[in-house]
Amino acid sequence: MSDFERAERLQIMLSAEELAAVENWRFERRMPSRAAAVRELLRRGLASEGFLTAEAGVKSQDFSVLERSDDQAAE
Numbered sequence: 001m002s003d004f005e006r007a008e009r010l011q012i013m014l015s016a017e018e019l020a021a022v023e024n025w026r027f028e029r030r031m032p033s034r035a036a037a038v039r040e041l042l043r044r045g046l047a048s049e050g051f052l053t054a055e056a057g058v059k060s061q062d063f064s065v066l067e068r069s070d071d072q073a074a075e
Contacts, residue, residue: 012038 014022026037 022034022037022041025031025041026034029037029040031037031040
């Protein structure tokens with residue numbers, strides 16, 4: 001598989017206002033597709049938070065909305 005093929009699919013639900021915001025952003029930047037715009041927005045959002053890629057061995061439970069104490073993290 002080449003680097004340009006995408007094997008994973010992600011479906012999301014948006015309100016009319018959210019979709020309009022994505023579409024406006026896309027057209028202002030002349031993005032080729034809605035999917036390309038969403039990928040770019042995800043990439044930018046993750047990069048701004050310092051999470052461009054997850055390190056190997058990181059589990060989904062390591063990502064949490066609430067901070068865990070050291071005792072909870074060790075469990």
